[in-house]
Amino acid sequence: MDTSEDLPNYIALQTVPDRKFDILPGASADLTSMTFCIKEEDHTLGNSLRWAIMQNPQVDFCGYSIPHPSEAKMNIRIQTTEKCSAIDAMDKGIVDLKSVCQLMKAKFQQKFQEGDYARID
DSSP states (O other): OOOTTTSOOHHHHSOOOTTOEEEOSOOOTTSSEEEEEEETOOHHHHHHHHHHHHTSTTEEEEEEEOSOTTSOEEEEEEEEOTTSOHHHHHHHHHHHHHHHHHHHHHHHHHHHHHTOSOOOO
16 A cells, blocks of 8 residues: 555645735724735635634634635635734644644554554455
8 A cells, every 4th residue: 555655745736826915904902903915825825824824813704715715815814813823823733734634643543553444444
């Protein structure tokens, strides 16, 4: 059976747009409320990132939308308390989501190595 080391890293092969993130007009002066536009992303990242950002107690609101199915972009709105900027909340959300994914990968690999899964023939 192939291991992950034997398979190509398809994520690394993807091209990243020059401006992956944009901050849309209308951000508050104190930076506690802003909308980010993330290119080449959809509900897969949107819902996960929204969940991770909402785990931060300094975040009052976080929601995302896909403006139109034919456009490869996602808008994510963050509103925070005065103790945290929306930029800091986005950064923490990305770091936290990455940590969750790394933990899931480690647990999956551990269970696979232990043979702790059902086999269907």
